[in-house]
Amino acid sequence: MIGGRPTEGEGVFETVDPYRQTPFAEVAQAGPREVAAAVKAARAAAQKVAATPARARAALLRRAAESVRTRAESLALTMALETGKPIRDARREVARCPETLELCAEEAVRIEGAHIPMDATDIGAGKLGLVLRFPLGVIAAITPYNAPLNLVCHKVGPALAAGNAVVLKPAPQASATVAALVEALCEAGLPDGWLNSIYGDAAGRLLVEASGIDAVSFTGSTAVGARIRAAVPLKPVVLELGGNGFTIVHADADLEVAAGLCASNAMRLAGQSCISVQNVCVARPMFDRFTAMVLAQVDRLKVGNPLDEATDVGPVISVSAAEAIARRIEAAVKAGAEVLRGGGRTGALVEPTVLRLDAEGGPTFDEEVFGPVVNLIAYDDLAEPVSWINRGRYGLQAGVFTGSLAVGMSLARALRVGGVILNGTSTWRSDQAPYGGVKDSGSGREGPRYAIRDMTEERFVVINH
Structure with a gap:
């Protein structure tokens, strides 16, 4: 889904039902052209997303939540077949998705700045200091196969709530599952370009390194997370990586x-x-x-x-x-x-x-x-x-x-x-709580309020009066 329209790729790849070991779905493989198109579409939409009032972004997220609810059983069945997740667990995950999106909707209207007491120093006396928060622009969201739907919501939801456009690249093994979720989100009324999705292994590196990407949010292995950090050392990167429980x-x-x-x-x-x-x-x-x-x-x-x-x-x-x-x-x-x-x-x-x-x-x-x-x-x-x-x-x-x-x-x-x-x-x-690790388990936090913090930037404004 690029710019609101389904697109073909440079080829196709198959996902596999891990229980039966049979082909499950054919998915369009994104190459350099598709990655560039997705980033371009998100870039073109970013200014409109940022300019949309918070209450309107919140309303879109609530409609998206309802759209997911109406497709709950179909999404759970697709997930169970494509990833092997037991159907009871799949249903539980799908049930969390609308809640996550609704939490994001609530946080969209709570993005706060700060007042700085300027008279704490001589040089600041007589001035008013404010800290405002602004969206970063375009977020690259890369998600794993083990919780393929709710973790998408944990990246796409906060990004849109904060006023960013998104390019989503899920794990190849869960491509059809995520594609069904993206369809549900877009059919809820997301404007073209706000959410773009590309599929396939090769797309990940191209997406991370694309000049039009302002920040990366990645959930996956520590090894891949380290490669992402090394590839884009000056970009904001949120990494939710491995653990040994x-x-x-x-x-x-x-x-x-x-x-x-x-x-x-x-x-x-x-x-x-x-x-x-x-x-x-x-x-x-x-x-x-x-x-x-x-x-x-x-x-x-x-x-x-x-x-x-x-x-x-x-x-x-x-x-x-x-x-x-x-x-x-x-x-x-x-x-x-x-x-x-x-x-x-x-x-x-x-x-x-x-x-x-x-x-x-x-x-x-x-x-x-x-x-x-x-x-x-x-x-x-x-x-x-x-x-x-x-x-x-x-x-x-x-x-x-x-x-x-x-x-x-x-x-x-x-x-x-x-x-x-x-x-x-x-x-x-x-889903409302801060979630993330330290050391080789990552950096930054998920959870709508905390993810929004990582998907926005502070700007200090001084008013002389």
Whole structure:
């Protein structure tokens, strides 16, 4: 969709149903010509977007939210087929999309500046100082396959709310899913050029480096995020990258609650979430009981067809992704991990896998697995998991289970991560809240209010009077 019209590309590529391993959709492959056209269309629309009153932008976003609601079941089914997400999870994601857009609509009319007390200095006396916020212009939004619809809303919604035009480039594996969402948004009345979408792997680099792009918002792997940052060092870039999902279970925690949430959130979405529970650090006196509870929960999970209403764990996005996860499990076993459950795969279906680690480190501990794999490791002192988390390369979110508010707040202050969830796991996000990481987990924040801050620039205005 470029300038309000469907366009052909330089060719086509196929997306694949990861459960059946059959072709799902043919999508137009964007080349240099299509990328340039999309940027040109957004550039041409940017001034009009910025000049549109905030209340009108908010109204458009509310209409877009309603348009998504009317297509909810169709969008969920497309997502389940194209990405392998279990249909119940797909419906939950689609239900969040209108809420995200409505939150963006509310924030569109709350973009605030500041008054600077100029008489704080001699040189400022007699002057009035204001800080105003203005849209950046054109935002390149690059989104992943694991939450293909709501993460689009988390980029497109704030960008439009702030008065920017958008060029959207989703992950190729979710192209048809995102195309259906873009159609719903445009049919809600978005003017031509406000939202443009291009598809295919090659389009990403061309889009990021295009001179008409004013800022980049990217969600995906740390490796790709680092390449984007290096390619455009002087452009504003928001990066929501990977993590290795630590959750701490203190000795005074409710073990039954903690085990249930750790087991389900490690395997939910087949572990394909940057905040998926991956490392669970358990107080040693509780370790054996906790492990037994986790295994009992994992044994209840149903793995299989994402269209089956009873399925808890579907396939990962591709056979090659499943093979990479299997190799990482094998490497962890060679490094000393013990497989307590799972470890195998069939096609793109990876068995929910529970590993016991006797020491920190290893292929499934240090790096993001992005699959249904969880490590269980005992600790003797709380300083140990704090050190493991803070020394590691990632810093997205962490969970803490404890019956003590003092312990919880102490850990919230000590852990160098973007978010700490007390009496919950690392796998938690609310759409109005700030979301993002530190270290190799990224920079900047999502959440409508916070994304708008990153998609606008401050301008200092001095009035002599």
